[in-house]
Amino acid sequence: MKHLGIICPPVPGHVNPFLALGRELQRRGDRVTVFQMPDLEASVRAEQIDFVPIGARDHPAGSLPHSLTELGRLSGLAALRFTVRAVAKTTEMICRDAPSAVRDAGVDMLLVDQTEPAGGSVAEHLGKPFVTLCMALALNREPDVPPPFSPWNYRKSAWARMQNRVGYAVSDRILAPVRHVLADYRRRWKVPAHHGSEDSYSRLAQISQQPREFDFPREFLPSCFHYVGPLRSPERPKVEFPWEWLDGRPLVYSSLGTLQNSKTTLFQCFVEACKGLDVQLVIAGRRPESLGPLPENVLAVPYAPQLELLEQASLTVTHGGLNTVLDSLSCGVPLIVVPLTYEQPAIAARVWWSGAGEMMLPSPLDPAGLRRQITQVMGESRYAVRARCIADSIRAAGGVTRAAEIIEEAWKAHRTGPS
Numbered sequence: 082m083k084h085l086g087i088i089c090p091p092v093p094g095h096v097n098p099f100l101a102l103g104r105e106l107q108r109r110g111d112r113v114t115v116f117q118m119p120d121l122e123a124s125v126r127a128e129q130i131d132f133v134p135i136g137a138r139d140h141p142a143g144s145l146p147h148s149l150t151e152l153g154r155l156s157g158l159a160a161l162r163f164t165v166r167a168v169a170k171t172t173e174m175i176c177r178d179a180p181s182a183v184r185d186a187g188v189d190m191l192l193v194d195q196t197e198p199a200g201g202s203v204a205e206h207l208g209k210p211f212v213t214l215c216m217a218l219a220l221n222r223e224p225d226v227p228p229p230f231s232p233w234n235y236r237k238s239a240w241a242r243m244q245n246r247v248g249y250a251v252s253d254r255i256l257a258p259v260r261h262v263l264a265d266y267r268r269r270w271k272v273p274a275h276h277g278s279e280d281s282y283s284r285l286a287q288i289s290q291q292p293r294e295f296d297f298p299r300e301f302l303p304s305c306f307h308y309v310g311p312l313r314s315p316e317r318p319k320v321e322f323p324w325e326w327l328d329g330r331p332l333v334y335s336s337l338g339t340l341q342n343s344k345t346t347l348f349q350c351f352v353e354a355c356k357g358l359d360v361q362l363v364i365a366g367r368r369p370e371s372l373g374p375l376p377e378n379v380l381a382v383p384y385a386p387q388l389e390l391l392e393q394a395s396l397t398v399t400h401g402g403l404n405t406v407l408d409s410l411s412c413g414v415p416l417i418v419v420p421l422t423y424e425q426p427a428i429a430a431r432v433w434w435s436g437a438g439e440m441m442l443p444s445p446l447d448p449a450g451l452r453r454q455i456t457q458v459m460g461e462s463r464y465a466v467r468a469r470c471i472a473d474s475i476r477a478a479g480g481v482t483r484a485a486e487i488i489e490e491a492w493k494a495h496r497t498g499p500s
Contacts, residue, residue, distance in 0.1 A: 193212070349373070
């Protein structure tokens, strides 16, 4: 039995896939421990996974919900700047507190999120092997692949490469506070400086939640990179839902995830767009009274059994969080994506590129335009055909089972050394 440590951002879209992977690894006989701020302890231990709190002095209990609530009020560049400041603080916390915590826990190998480069640096500092998990869009750079915060579509041309180069330079400038924190600790630890973001990724294995078919064409991925599809546990938590409300009309599922579900105006636009259509709209993450009077074909619930609903859905309308998009595609459901911030524009671009849906800008977004788009995507079979093709590729990619196998292979490769 080996002891695996997890270092990832403290947000549900990253934590939940890691917990699904952790359960699979424990099922195979490994021990798994998450290292993060105290607010995550209860949810991690509820999944029967060990937890070691770090960062209590600057992230005391109760600080994470407050931060996520504040983040949920923001959109666009303001949300991105807020996130970068928060990530810089988390990077500082991990670099300062994780090495001693990981060492004291007796961890053999680290599993680190690609968006938190501190994890790999901690592993290097401690002389431990690590595997990189891409829980968001894969960040591996290529000249023809647009930056992960841009809505640009893939184009193989000199002009597009120049645009991408400028975009990556802007991204580097925005993320400079995070890089500065990490560079300072690497100097203290006397480990080689990073010359680019690729230096922070594992040479043993890099595992992506994307299926290959939901990425732009790639030419320069390392041989240790693996597309495995969404990391989900086969056991689904039971969530109450009034199934009797569904009456056989085409189902439209709508979610803005856990961080953006305070966008009342956007949800109300979804409601107005579906009013009078021969569909039923289920809004996840909101109480009905928070949206005002709802027409008879709209239901709002604070919690929804997402996968179970998607198995019956004809369309998803969402902000483009990766987990909701991948769950929809896993069920062969096409999408309309209204991206708000972070990597959501880039995810929306991949939805369009893959042919599995359409993208609409949130400002201006009017109900009439959205209604036309809903009618188009639900009325033209090509979208559902492409979504079902991606669903087939996700099933073939292996998911959490394949990810666990790759981690086992990486561990063996580390133990045996170069052949």
